[in-house]
Amino acid sequence: MRAARRSRATPRTAGFTLIEAMIAIAIMAVLSLIAWRGLDSMSRADTQLRERAEDAARLARALQQIERDLTWRTTTELPSPADAAPPPDDAPAAAGGAPPPLPLPLLPPGMEARRSGQGPFLLELVRAAPAAPGRWQRVQWWLQAGTLYRAAGVAADGYPLPAPQAADRVAVLEGIAFFEMRAWEPEQGWRPLPASGAARTAASGLEVTLGVRADTGPALRYRRVIALD
Incomplete structure:
Protein backbone atom coordinates (compact mmCIF):
# COMPACT_ATOMS: atom_id res chain seq x y z
CA MET A 1 0.00 0.00 0.00
CA ARG A 2 2.80 2.44 0.85
CA ALA A 3 4.58 1.70 -2.46
CA ALA A 4 1.39 2.28 -4.44
CA ARG A 5 0.81 5.58 -2.65
CA ARG A 6 4.37 6.71 -3.32
CA SER A 7 3.88 5.85 -7.03
CA ARG A 8 0.73 7.90 -7.24
CA ALA A 9 2.31 10.83 -5.45
CA THR A 10 5.30 11.01 -7.83
CA PRO A 11 4.82 14.14 -10.16
CA ARG A 12 4.48 13.52 -13.96
CA THR A 13 7.54 14.45 -16.08
CA ALA A 14 6.93 17.73 -18.03
CA GLY A 15 7.12 17.59 -21.91
CA PHE A 16 5.14 17.53 -25.19
CA THR A 17 3.24 14.61 -26.43
CA LEU A 18 3.69 13.37 -30.00
CA ILE A 19 0.37 14.92 -31.06
CA GLU A 20 1.34 18.32 -29.64
CA ALA A 21 4.69 18.21 -31.46
CA MET A 22 2.99 17.33 -34.76
CA ILE A 23 0.53 20.19 -34.34
CA ALA A 24 3.38 22.64 -33.66
CA ILE A 25 5.28 21.43 -36.73
CA ALA A 26 2.16 21.80 -38.90
CA ILE A 27 1.59 25.38 -37.66
CA MET A 28 5.21 26.29 -38.36
CA ALA A 29 4.95 24.80 -41.88
CA VAL A 30 1.80 26.82 -42.61
CA LEU A 31 3.41 30.03 -41.35
CA SER A 32 6.53 29.35 -43.42
CA LEU A 33 4.42 28.78 -46.53
CA ILE A 34 2.52 32.04 -45.98
CA ALA A 35 5.76 33.95 -45.44
CA TRP A 36 7.33 32.42 -48.56
CA ARG A 37 4.32 33.35 -50.69
CA GLY A 38 4.42 36.89 -49.36
CA LEU A 39 8.12 37.26 -50.12
CA ASP A 40 7.63 35.72 -53.59
CA SER A 41 4.80 38.14 -54.44
CA MET A 42 6.89 41.08 -53.22
CA SER A 43 9.84 39.91 -55.32
CA ARG A 44 7.66 39.56 -58.42
CA ALA A 45 6.11 42.99 -57.87
CA ASP A 46 9.57 44.53 -57.48
CA THR A 47 10.73 42.82 -60.69
CA GLN A 48 7.69 44.10 -62.61
CA LEU A 49 8.23 47.63 -61.29
CA ARG A 50 11.87 47.51 -62.34
CA GLU A 51 10.94 46.27 -65.81
CA ARG A 52 8.30 48.97 -66.23
CA ALA A 53 10.74 51.63 -65.03
CA GLU A 54 13.34 50.41 -67.54
CA ASP A 55 10.74 50.39 -70.35
CA ALA A 56 9.67 53.93 -69.44
CA ALA A 57 13.31 55.05 -69.39
CA ARG A 58 13.98 53.51 -72.82
CA LEU A 59 10.84 55.16 -74.20
CA ALA A 60 11.85 58.52 -72.77
CA ARG A 61 15.33 58.20 -74.30
CA ALA A 62 13.84 57.37 -77.72
CA LEU A 63 11.55 60.42 -77.63
CA GLN A 64 14.42 62.60 -76.42
CA GLN A 65 16.58 61.38 -79.31
CA ILE A 66 13.85 62.24 -81.82
CA GLU A 67 13.50 65.68 -80.25
CA ARG A 68 17.28 66.15 -80.30
CA ASP A 69 17.44 65.27 -83.99
CA LEU A 70 14.69 67.78 -84.73
CA THR A 71 16.43 70.43 -82.62
CA TRP A 72 19.70 69.97 -84.52
CA ARG A 73 18.03 69.91 -87.92
CA THR A 74 19.16 72.28 -90.62
CA THR A 75 16.98 75.28 -91.37
CA THR A 76 17.89 75.28 -95.05
CA GLU A 77 18.07 72.23 -97.26
CA LEU A 78 21.31 71.79 -99.16
CA PRO A 79 20.74 72.58 -102.83
CA SER A 80 20.49 69.71 -105.25
CA PRO A 81 21.78 69.87 -108.83
CA ALA A 82 18.19 70.10 -110.08
CA ASP A 83 17.51 73.07 -107.81
CA ALA A 84 20.69 74.84 -108.89
CA ALA A 85 20.03 74.40 -112.61
CA PRO A 86 18.18 77.27 -114.38
CA PRO A 87 14.62 76.59 -115.54
CA PRO A 88 14.20 75.47 -119.15
CA ASP A 89 13.26 78.03 -121.80
CA ASP A 90 9.88 76.38 -122.44
CA ALA A 91 8.78 76.44 -118.78
CA PRO A 92 5.25 77.83 -118.41
CA ALA A 93 4.96 81.29 -116.98
CA ALA A 94 2.19 82.95 -115.05
CA ALA A 95 0.46 86.17 -116.04
CA GLY A 96 2.90 89.02 -116.43
CA GLY A 97 5.79 86.74 -117.32
CA ALA A 98 6.46 85.68 -113.70
CA PRO A 99 7.01 81.95 -113.02
CA PRO A 100 4.10 80.15 -111.37
CA PRO A 101 4.27 80.05 -107.58
CA LEU A 102 5.50 76.81 -106.09
CA PRO A 103 3.29 74.98 -103.57
CA LEU A 104 4.32 75.54 -99.98
CA PRO A 105 5.42 72.31 -98.26
CA LEU A 106 4.01 71.57 -94.85
CA LEU A 107 7.28 70.45 -93.30
CA PRO A 108 10.25 72.81 -93.04
CA PRO A 109 13.30 72.41 -95.29
CA GLY A 110 15.55 69.50 -94.51
CA MET A 111 12.70 67.26 -93.34
CA GLU A 112 10.59 64.69 -95.16
CA ALA A 113 7.93 62.20 -94.09
CA ARG A 114 6.89 59.44 -96.45
CA ARG A 115 5.14 56.11 -96.59
CA SER A 116 5.41 53.75 -99.56
CA LEU A 125 15.77 64.82 -91.81
CA VAL A 126 19.06 66.59 -92.31
CA ARG A 127 20.78 67.60 -89.10
CA ALA A 128 24.11 69.01 -88.04
CA ALA A 129 26.66 66.36 -87.15
CA PRO A 130 27.47 66.83 -83.44
CA ALA A 131 30.94 65.27 -83.74
CA ALA A 132 31.85 67.11 -86.94
CA PRO A 133 31.23 70.89 -86.86
CA GLY A 134 30.33 72.32 -90.24
CA ARG A 135 29.07 68.98 -91.55
CA TRP A 136 25.60 67.52 -91.95
CA GLN A 137 24.13 64.06 -92.01
CA ARG A 138 20.89 62.37 -92.98
CA VAL A 139 18.95 60.69 -90.18
CA GLN A 140 16.05 58.29 -90.64
CA TRP A 141 13.45 56.96 -88.19
CA TRP A 142 11.07 54.11 -89.07
CA LEU A 143 9.14 51.19 -87.62
CA GLN A 144 9.75 47.67 -88.85
CA ALA A 145 8.41 44.39 -87.40
CA GLY A 146 7.55 45.99 -84.05
CA THR A 147 10.98 47.64 -83.62
CA LEU A 148 11.71 51.36 -83.90
CA TYR A 149 14.94 51.95 -85.83
CA ARG A 150 17.21 54.95 -86.25
CA ALA A 151 19.95 55.30 -88.86
CA ALA A 152 22.38 58.17 -89.35
CA GLY A 153 24.40 58.58 -92.51
CA VAL A 154 28.02 59.62 -92.80
CA ALA A 155 28.61 63.31 -92.12
CA ALA A 156 29.50 65.43 -95.17
CA ASP A 157 30.06 69.12 -95.90
CA GLY A 158 28.30 69.28 -99.27
CA TYR A 159 25.66 67.82 -101.48
CA PRO A 160 24.84 65.00 -101.95
CA LEU A 161 24.68 63.78 -98.36
CA PRO A 162 25.19 60.01 -98.12
CA ALA A 163 22.03 58.11 -97.26
CA PRO A 164 22.17 55.80 -94.22
CA GLN A 165 23.14 52.23 -95.01
CA ALA A 166 21.79 49.01 -93.54
CA ALA A 167 24.81 48.75 -91.25
CA ASP A 168 24.02 52.22 -89.81
CA ARG A 169 20.63 51.30 -88.39
CA VAL A 170 20.23 50.87 -84.65
CA ALA A 171 17.28 49.21 -82.90
CA VAL A 172 16.13 51.91 -80.48
CA LEU A 173 12.94 50.45 -79.03
CA GLU A 174 11.20 47.08 -79.26
CA GLY A 175 7.58 46.14 -78.69
CA ILE A 176 6.19 49.11 -80.63
CA ALA A 177 2.72 48.74 -82.17
CA PHE A 178 2.68 51.97 -84.20
CA PHE A 179 4.80 55.05 -84.95
CA GLU A 180 2.87 58.11 -86.13
CA MET A 181 3.49 61.81 -86.56
CA ARG A 182 1.31 64.86 -87.14
CA ALA A 183 2.24 68.41 -88.05
CA TRP A 184 0.54 71.52 -86.68
CA GLU A 185 -0.40 73.94 -89.43
CA PRO A 186 -1.27 77.34 -87.96
CA GLU A 187 -4.96 78.22 -88.31
CA GLN A 188 -5.61 74.76 -89.81
CA GLY A 189 -4.86 72.31 -86.99
CA TRP A 190 -3.17 68.93 -86.91
CA ARG A 191 -2.41 67.18 -90.19
CA PRO A 192 -1.23 63.56 -90.32
CA LEU A 193 2.08 62.82 -91.99
CA PRO A 194 2.87 62.24 -94.74
CA ALA A 195 0.67 65.18 -95.69
CA SER A 196 -1.42 65.17 -98.83
CA GLY A 197 -1.54 68.47 -100.65
CA ALA A 198 0.22 71.76 -100.12
CA ALA A 199 -0.05 73.90 -97.02
CA ARG A 200 -1.02 77.52 -96.52
CA THR A 201 1.70 78.01 -93.93
CA ALA A 202 4.61 75.88 -92.79
CA ALA A 203 4.13 73.67 -89.76
CA SER A 204 5.09 75.15 -86.42
CA GLY A 205 5.11 71.93 -84.42
CA LEU A 206 5.24 68.15 -84.61
CA GLU A 207 3.43 65.51 -82.60
CA VAL A 208 5.20 62.16 -82.17
CA THR A 209 3.06 59.22 -81.04
CA LEU A 210 4.38 55.79 -80.11
CA GLY A 211 2.16 52.83 -79.32
CA VAL A 212 3.72 50.39 -76.86
CA ARG A 213 2.32 46.88 -76.77
CA ALA A 214 0.80 45.96 -73.42
CA ASP A 215 0.47 42.47 -71.97
CA THR A 216 -3.31 42.68 -72.22
CA GLY A 217 -5.62 45.19 -73.84
CA PRO A 218 -4.84 47.86 -76.42
CA ALA A 219 -1.43 49.40 -76.95
CA LEU A 220 -0.46 52.24 -74.65
CA ARG A 221 -0.09 55.59 -76.43
CA TYR A 222 2.81 57.92 -75.61
CA ARG A 223 2.79 61.39 -77.15
CA ARG A 224 5.27 64.24 -77.32
CA VAL A 225 4.81 67.62 -78.98
CA ILE A 226 7.92 69.32 -80.35
CA ALA A 227 7.98 72.96 -81.42
CA LEU A 228 9.57 73.82 -84.75
CA ASP A 229 11.41 77.14 -84.54
Missing part, protein backbone atom coordinates in the same frame (compact mmCIF):
# COMPACT_ATOMS: atom_id res chain seq x y z
CA GLY A 117 2.05 52.04 -100.06
CA GLN A 118 1.28 49.97 -96.99
CA GLY A 119 4.89 50.16 -95.86
CA PRO A 120 6.11 51.66 -92.59
CA PHE A 121 6.11 55.38 -91.90
CA LEU A 122 9.56 56.91 -92.33
CA LEU A 123 10.87 60.27 -91.14
CA GLU A 124 14.04 61.60 -92.74
Whole structure:
Protein backbone atom coordinates (compact mmCIF):
# COMPACT_ATOMS: atom_id res chain seq x y z
CA MET A 1 0.00 0.00 0.00
CA ARG A 2 2.80 2.44 0.85
CA ALA A 3 4.58 1.70 -2.46
CA ALA A 4 1.39 2.28 -4.44
CA ARG A 5 0.81 5.58 -2.65
CA ARG A 6 4.37 6.71 -3.32
CA SER A 7 3.88 5.85 -7.03
CA ARG A 8 0.73 7.90 -7.24
CA ALA A 9 2.31 10.83 -5.45
CA THR A 10 5.30 11.01 -7.83
CA PRO A 11 4.82 14.14 -10.16
CA ARG A 12 4.48 13.52 -13.96
CA THR A 13 7.54 14.45 -16.08
CA ALA A 14 6.93 17.73 -18.03
CA GLY A 15 7.12 17.59 -21.91
CA PHE A 16 5.14 17.53 -25.19
CA THR A 17 3.24 14.61 -26.43
CA LEU A 18 3.69 13.37 -30.00
CA ILE A 19 0.37 14.92 -31.06
CA GLU A 20 1.34 18.32 -29.64
CA ALA A 21 4.69 18.21 -31.46
CA MET A 22 2.99 17.33 -34.76
CA ILE A 23 0.53 20.19 -34.34
CA ALA A 24 3.38 22.64 -33.66
CA ILE A 25 5.28 21.43 -36.73
CA ALA A 26 2.16 21.80 -38.90
CA ILE A 27 1.59 25.38 -37.66
CA MET A 28 5.21 26.29 -38.36
CA ALA A 29 4.95 24.80 -41.88
CA VAL A 30 1.80 26.82 -42.61
CA LEU A 31 3.41 30.03 -41.35
CA SER A 32 6.53 29.35 -43.42
CA LEU A 33 4.42 28.78 -46.53
CA ILE A 34 2.52 32.04 -45.98
CA ALA A 35 5.76 33.95 -45.44
CA TRP A 36 7.33 32.42 -48.56
CA ARG A 37 4.32 33.35 -50.69
CA GLY A 38 4.42 36.89 -49.36
CA LEU A 39 8.12 37.26 -50.12
CA ASP A 40 7.63 35.72 -53.59
CA SER A 41 4.80 38.14 -54.44
CA MET A 42 6.89 41.08 -53.22
CA SER A 43 9.84 39.91 -55.32
CA ARG A 44 7.66 39.56 -58.42
CA ALA A 45 6.11 42.99 -57.87
CA ASP A 46 9.57 44.53 -57.48
CA THR A 47 10.73 42.82 -60.69
CA GLN A 48 7.69 44.10 -62.61
CA LEU A 49 8.23 47.63 -61.29
CA ARG A 50 11.87 47.51 -62.34
CA GLU A 51 10.94 46.27 -65.81
CA ARG A 52 8.30 48.97 -66.23
CA ALA A 53 10.74 51.63 -65.03
CA GLU A 54 13.34 50.41 -67.54
CA ASP A 55 10.74 50.39 -70.35
CA ALA A 56 9.67 53.93 -69.44
CA ALA A 57 13.31 55.05 -69.39
CA ARG A 58 13.98 53.51 -72.82
CA LEU A 59 10.84 55.16 -74.20
CA ALA A 60 11.85 58.52 -72.77
CA ARG A 61 15.33 58.20 -74.30
CA ALA A 62 13.84 57.37 -77.72
CA LEU A 63 11.55 60.42 -77.63
CA GLN A 64 14.42 62.60 -76.42
CA GLN A 65 16.58 61.38 -79.31
CA ILE A 66 13.85 62.24 -81.82
CA GLU A 67 13.50 65.68 -80.25
CA ARG A 68 17.28 66.15 -80.30
CA ASP A 69 17.44 65.27 -83.99
CA LEU A 70 14.69 67.78 -84.73
CA THR A 71 16.43 70.43 -82.62
CA TRP A 72 19.70 69.97 -84.52
CA ARG A 73 18.03 69.91 -87.92
CA THR A 74 19.16 72.28 -90.62
CA THR A 75 16.98 75.28 -91.37
CA THR A 76 17.89 75.28 -95.05
CA GLU A 77 18.07 72.23 -97.26
CA LEU A 78 21.31 71.79 -99.16
CA PRO A 79 20.74 72.58 -102.83
CA SER A 80 20.49 69.71 -105.25
CA PRO A 81 21.78 69.87 -108.83
CA ALA A 82 18.19 70.10 -110.08
CA ASP A 83 17.51 73.07 -107.81
CA ALA A 84 20.69 74.84 -108.89
CA ALA A 85 20.03 74.40 -112.61
CA PRO A 86 18.18 77.27 -114.38
CA PRO A 87 14.62 76.59 -115.54
CA PRO A 88 14.20 75.47 -119.15
CA ASP A 89 13.26 78.03 -121.80
CA ASP A 90 9.88 76.38 -122.44
CA ALA A 91 8.78 76.44 -118.78
CA PRO A 92 5.25 77.83 -118.41
CA ALA A 93 4.96 81.29 -116.98
CA ALA A 94 2.19 82.95 -115.05
CA ALA A 95 0.46 86.17 -116.04
CA GLY A 96 2.90 89.02 -116.43
CA GLY A 97 5.79 86.74 -117.32
CA ALA A 98 6.46 85.68 -113.70
CA PRO A 99 7.01 81.95 -113.02
CA PRO A 100 4.10 80.15 -111.37
CA PRO A 101 4.27 80.05 -107.58
CA LEU A 102 5.50 76.81 -106.09
CA PRO A 103 3.29 74.98 -103.57
CA LEU A 104 4.32 75.54 -99.98
CA PRO A 105 5.42 72.31 -98.26
CA LEU A 106 4.01 71.57 -94.85
CA LEU A 107 7.28 70.45 -93.30
CA PRO A 108 10.25 72.81 -93.04
CA PRO A 109 13.30 72.41 -95.29
CA GLY A 110 15.55 69.50 -94.51
CA MET A 111 12.70 67.26 -93.34
CA GLU A 112 10.59 64.69 -95.16
CA ALA A 113 7.93 62.20 -94.09
CA ARG A 114 6.89 59.44 -96.45
CA ARG A 115 5.14 56.11 -96.59
CA SER A 116 5.41 53.75 -99.56
CA GLY A 117 2.05 52.04 -100.06
CA GLN A 118 1.28 49.97 -96.99
CA GLY A 119 4.89 50.16 -95.86
CA PRO A 120 6.11 51.66 -92.59
CA PHE A 121 6.11 55.38 -91.90
CA LEU A 122 9.56 56.91 -92.33
CA LEU A 123 10.87 60.27 -91.14
CA GLU A 124 14.04 61.60 -92.74
CA LEU A 125 15.77 64.82 -91.81
CA VAL A 126 19.06 66.59 -92.31
CA ARG A 127 20.78 67.60 -89.10
CA ALA A 128 24.11 69.01 -88.04
CA ALA A 129 26.66 66.36 -87.15
CA PRO A 130 27.47 66.83 -83.44
CA ALA A 131 30.94 65.27 -83.74
CA ALA A 132 31.85 67.11 -86.94
CA PRO A 133 31.23 70.89 -86.86
CA GLY A 134 30.33 72.32 -90.24
CA ARG A 135 29.07 68.98 -91.55
CA TRP A 136 25.60 67.52 -91.95
CA GLN A 137 24.13 64.06 -92.01
CA ARG A 138 20.89 62.37 -92.98
CA VAL A 139 18.95 60.69 -90.18
CA GLN A 140 16.05 58.29 -90.64
CA TRP A 141 13.45 56.96 -88.19
CA TRP A 142 11.07 54.11 -89.07
CA LEU A 143 9.14 51.19 -87.62
CA GLN A 144 9.75 47.67 -88.85
CA ALA A 145 8.41 44.39 -87.40
CA GLY A 146 7.55 45.99 -84.05
CA THR A 147 10.98 47.64 -83.62
CA LEU A 148 11.71 51.36 -83.90
CA TYR A 149 14.94 51.95 -85.83
CA ARG A 150 17.21 54.95 -86.25
CA ALA A 151 19.95 55.30 -88.86
CA ALA A 152 22.38 58.17 -89.35
CA GLY A 153 24.40 58.58 -92.51
CA VAL A 154 28.02 59.62 -92.80
CA ALA A 155 28.61 63.31 -92.12
CA ALA A 156 29.50 65.43 -95.17
CA ASP A 157 30.06 69.12 -95.90
CA GLY A 158 28.30 69.28 -99.27
CA TYR A 159 25.66 67.82 -101.48
CA PRO A 160 24.84 65.00 -101.95
CA LEU A 161 24.68 63.78 -98.36
CA PRO A 162 25.19 60.01 -98.12
CA ALA A 163 22.03 58.11 -97.26
CA PRO A 164 22.17 55.80 -94.22
CA GLN A 165 23.14 52.23 -95.01
CA ALA A 166 21.79 49.01 -93.54
CA ALA A 167 24.81 48.75 -91.25
CA ASP A 168 24.02 52.22 -89.81
CA ARG A 169 20.63 51.30 -88.39
CA VAL A 170 20.23 50.87 -84.65
CA ALA A 171 17.28 49.21 -82.90
CA VAL A 172 16.13 51.91 -80.48
CA LEU A 173 12.94 50.45 -79.03
CA GLU A 174 11.20 47.08 -79.26
CA GLY A 175 7.58 46.14 -78.69
CA ILE A 176 6.19 49.11 -80.63
CA ALA A 177 2.72 48.74 -82.17
CA PHE A 178 2.68 51.97 -84.20
CA PHE A 179 4.80 55.05 -84.95
CA GLU A 180 2.87 58.11 -86.13
CA MET A 181 3.49 61.81 -86.56
CA ARG A 182 1.31 64.86 -87.14
CA ALA A 183 2.24 68.41 -88.05
CA TRP A 184 0.54 71.52 -86.68
CA GLU A 185 -0.40 73.94 -89.43
CA PRO A 186 -1.27 77.34 -87.96
CA GLU A 187 -4.96 78.22 -88.31
CA GLN A 188 -5.61 74.76 -89.81
CA GLY A 189 -4.86 72.31 -86.99
CA TRP A 190 -3.17 68.93 -86.91
CA ARG A 191 -2.41 67.18 -90.19
CA PRO A 192 -1.23 63.56 -90.32
CA LEU A 193 2.08 62.82 -91.99
CA PRO A 194 2.87 62.24 -94.74
CA ALA A 195 0.67 65.18 -95.69
CA SER A 196 -1.42 65.17 -98.83
CA GLY A 197 -1.54 68.47 -100.65
CA ALA A 198 0.22 71.76 -100.12
CA ALA A 199 -0.05 73.90 -97.02
CA ARG A 200 -1.02 77.52 -96.52
CA THR A 201 1.70 78.01 -93.93
CA ALA A 202 4.61 75.88 -92.79
CA ALA A 203 4.13 73.67 -89.76
CA SER A 204 5.09 75.15 -86.42
CA GLY A 205 5.11 71.93 -84.42
CA LEU A 206 5.24 68.15 -84.61
CA GLU A 207 3.43 65.51 -82.60
CA VAL A 208 5.20 62.16 -82.17
CA THR A 209 3.06 59.22 -81.04
CA LEU A 210 4.38 55.79 -80.11
CA GLY A 211 2.16 52.83 -79.32
CA VAL A 212 3.72 50.39 -76.86
CA ARG A 213 2.32 46.88 -76.77
CA ALA A 214 0.80 45.96 -73.42
CA ASP A 215 0.47 42.47 -71.97
CA THR A 216 -3.31 42.68 -72.22
CA GLY A 217 -5.62 45.19 -73.84
CA PRO A 218 -4.84 47.86 -76.42
CA ALA A 219 -1.43 49.40 -76.95
CA LEU A 220 -0.46 52.24 -74.65
CA ARG A 221 -0.09 55.59 -76.43
CA TYR A 222 2.81 57.92 -75.61
CA ARG A 223 2.79 61.39 -77.15
CA ARG A 224 5.27 64.24 -77.32
CA VAL A 225 4.81 67.62 -78.98
CA ILE A 226 7.92 69.32 -80.35
CA ALA A 227 7.98 72.96 -81.42
CA LEU A 228 9.57 73.82 -84.75
CA ASP A 229 11.41 77.14 -84.54
